[in-house]
Amino acid sequence: MDFQDYEDKLVQMRSQQVFKILSYLKSVADPENLQLLHRLENTDVEQWPEAMGIHLCKSLHELNSELQSILAAQSQFDIGQYGYCASCEKKLEPQRLCSDPTTQYCLECQTKLNKAHR
Secondary structure, three states, X not given: OOHHHHHHHHHXXXXXXXXXXXXXXHHXXXXXXXXHHHHHHOOOHHHXXXXXXXXXXXXXXXXXXXXXXXXXXXXXXXXXOOOEOOOOOOEOOHHHHHHOOOOOOOHHHHXXXXXXXX
């Protein structure tokens, strides 16, 4: 895969994530979700993670986290840093990008982060 393929994949993932979030909010049509749905429909997708806030049920929290990862990876493209570790700035392993185009860390740095958050 070349970087254009990854960028295209991220655009596709973003569209799918937006669809999942909107579908969830429509399917669980309580007043709070309907209010959030209205707010998101009038907000740029890049602002959704903040607009969704922190008071989310587990399902929405997971969808929001996935959207944040996608948007972060797209931001890396915008600044010319996609494919480099956000910590040590080494090139990311191609197999890591293939399995998860949103990955931000090389295996070594990800392992260190995981140990630090235990």
